[in-house]
Amino acid sequence: MTEPKRLINPELDRLVQEMNLLAEPAEPEPADEALPARAGMDAPSLTLVADGEPLERLLAEMVRRNASDLLLLPGAPPVLRIDGRLGTLAQPAVDSETVRMLFASHLGPSARQALASTGCADLSLRYGDVGDDEGWRMRVNLQRQRGGLAAAVRALPRRIPALAELGLPLRLADLTRAAKGLILVCGPTGSGKSTTIAALLDAINRSEVRHVITIEDPIEYVHSNRRCIIEQVEVGSDSPSFGHALRSALRRDPDVILVGEMRDLETIATAVTAAETGHLILATLHSSDVGQAVHRIVDVFPATQQTQIRHQLALSLHAILCQQLVPRTDGRGRVPAVELLLATYAVRNTIRNGAIERLPNEMLTSRGLGMRLLELSLAELVAAGTITAEEARARAVRPDELERLLR
Numbered sequence: 377m378t379e380p381k382r383l384i385n386p387e388l389d390r391l392v393q394e395m396n397l398l399a400e401p402a403e404p405e406p407a408d409e410a411l412p413a414r415a416g417m418d419a420p421s422l423t424l425v426a427d428g429e430p431l432e433r434l435l436a437e438m439v440r441r442n443a444s445d446l447l448l449l450p451g452a453p454p455v456l457r458i459d460g461r462l463g464t465l466a467q468p469a470v471d472s473e474t475v476r477m478l479f480a481s482h483l484g485p486s487a488r489q490a491l492a493s494t495g496c497a498d499l500s501l502r503y504g505d506v507g508d509d510e511g512w513r514m515r516v517n518l519q520r521q522r523g524g525l526a527a528a529v530r531a532l533p534r535r536i537p538a539l540a541e542l543g544l545p546l547r548l549a550d551l552t553r554a555a556k557g558l559i560l561v562c563g564p565t566g567s568g569k570s571t572t573i574a575a576l577l578d579a580i581n582r583s584e585v586r587h588v589i590t591i592e593d594p595i596e597y598v599h600s601n602r603r604c605i606i607e608q609v610e611v612g613s614d615s616p617s618f619g620h621a622l623r624s625a626l627r628r629d630p631d632v633i634l635v636g637e638m639r640d641l642e643t644i645a646t647a648v649t650a651a652e653t654g655h656l657i658l659a660t661l662h663s664s665d666v667g668q669a670v671h672r673i674v675d676v677f678p679a680t681q682q683t684q685i686r687h688q689l690a691l692s693l694h695a696i697l698c699q700q701l702v703p704r705t706d707g708r709g710r711v712p713a714v715e716l717l718l719a720t721y722a723v724r725n726t727i728r729n730g731a732i733e734r735l736p737n738e739m740l741t742s743r744g745l746g747m748r749l750l751e752l753s754l755a756e757l758v759a760a761g762t763i764t765a766e767e768a769r770a771r772a773v774r775p776d777e778l779e780r781l782l783r
Contacts, residue, residue, distance in 0.1 A: 423482045425503045425514075431478045435503045435529070437465065439512060444531055445566075448475050450524035459709045460701065472524030479518060479527060486612055487518075495520035498612075500594040501529075515596060532596050536578045537571065543711050544572060547746055548697065549579040552658075555631075557694030557719070558651035560638075562663040567700050568712060569660040570596050570636070576658060577634055580604060589625040591618060592636035604632075611636075618643040626650055635659040641676050648673070648685065651692035665750060665773045666696045666717040666739070667732050683730075690728040693719040698750060700771050702763045711762055713771065715750035718742070736774065749774070755781035 425432050434454060438446045443456035450472045454465045479499075487497040496519045504511035515530040539548055551559055561573045574597040580586060581604045588604045593611035600606075607628070615621035618635065619642035625633050626646075638644045638659045651657040663669040670689070677685045696717040701710040717723060717739055726734050739747040754768040755778060765782060772778040 423499075423501060425482075425501050429478075429481075432503065434478075435501075435512070435514065438529070438531060439503070446527075446529040446531075448478070448527040448529075450475065450522070450526060459707065460703050475518075475525045475527050479516065482516075484613075491518055491520070498594060500596075513596065513598075515594060533571070536574050536597050536599070539572075539575050539579065542568070542572060542575060544575070544699075544714065545716070545746075548576065548716075549583075551695050552576050552580045552656070553584070554656055554694050556651060556654045556656055556692075558648060558657045558659065558689075558692045559694050560659055560661050560669055560696045562661045562666070562669045562696060562698040563700055564662065564664060569699070572697070572699060572712075573634065573658055573660055574599075577632070580632060581606065586631035587629060588632040588634070589628060589630045590634040590636070591615070591621040591625060592634070593618070596636075619646060622646045622650070626655070630655060632656045632658065637661070638673070644673055644676055645685075648688050648692050651694075652688055656694075663698065664700075665698050665715055665736075667735050669696050669698065670727060670732050670735070686730055687728055690719075690724040693724070693727065695719060700750070702754070702757065702767050702771060704762055705764055711757060713750055713753040713757060713763075713768075714748065715739070715753065715773075716746065716748050718745055718747055720745065736777075749777065751778040751781055754778060758782060 425435060434446060438456060441456055441458055443458045445457035447455040447457070447462075448470050449455070451469055452464070453467050453469050456463050456465060482499060482501060483491070483497065484499070487499050491497040496517065499516045499518075501514040501516055502511055503514055512534060513532040515532060517528045519526050519528070539546055559576070561569045561576070563569050577588065577590070577599060580588065581599060581602045584603060586604050588599070588606045590599070590606065590608045591611065592608065595608050595610045599608065609615055609621045609625070611618055611621060615624065618637070618639065622633065622635060622643060623646060633647075633650065633655055635643065635647055635657060638647055638661050647657050647659055661669050661672060663672050673689060674682050674685055698715040699712045702713050703710050717735060720738070720742060722742075723735065723738050726732070726738060736749060739749050743752075751772050751774055754763070754772060757763045758765050758768050768778060768782070769775065
């Protein structure tokens, strides 16, 4: 069988040639203070919420109750999400103007422009002590809805948790010892993808000597140099887009690149090519199971290029981890249920041939290698009394398989 033609993308082809050829040293970039401001880019978006601000009082209540999220919706009182469950604060309802005033002083020029042109904007806030290891980082999304302005605030842990603290299999750290390949961390919104990928990167930072570049929108976890040298790029303030930041990162001699989210064709194509040409790529993707993750990557490309991207993905993929957070029966937080696919020869061949529906069977027959279906993880949690069968059924991707395992 003849190999299909490679993706017709002159920019990617040129980039691969640059990485594979010995090029003349580039001229050094000017110091940061000499760089002109780019249109549409802010100064770093992380701003401090000052004492006495109305927003500060809401964030203080959020922290006091150990809530993961604060929701501000016009016409309703503030809402907190604690251990996955929503609860209303005993406060008056907010209106759109109140939401606008709470965040007005923290919006940079591009965030204001995005809110005006697209109806949504993202930003980061710092609350509490400004010391390196103190205070809280908050991720904020502003969204227009029903003619008003709503806000969702996510509290980010002040330190990066270890895999064991997250209840994830410790053998996941073994994945990060690979020199190259693509590791995807998948799951629905609010499933802890960002925390898991930060924990994986921290495992690298503690055990390997590598040059790491993270590309995020916004930066959520701050990584200090331990054994690794780490650069963190924030889309919107340091670079105009994920694709642009990723292309630039490939010219900075990285060993590991973390891509906060693979959300468009350019980013996905560049990430897959980078993994294929000798880099370890960690990335997140919104999908519920490994089959859907592969479909999402392939389906973003035109039909004429999908055969080639399947071949490239089969060569570059290292592992796919999908996770969901399930409330514990004792009411003490949530526990992750995970699905793990490892890129064995059989898995690569399955992806290359487009037989994505066979991936669950590959995971079932390769349990001895560490692979597992989400349903197996759910069934084990039910058997241990950690979660209820009802919660497991609500999250199963393959209900029949879960029922078989529960019997």
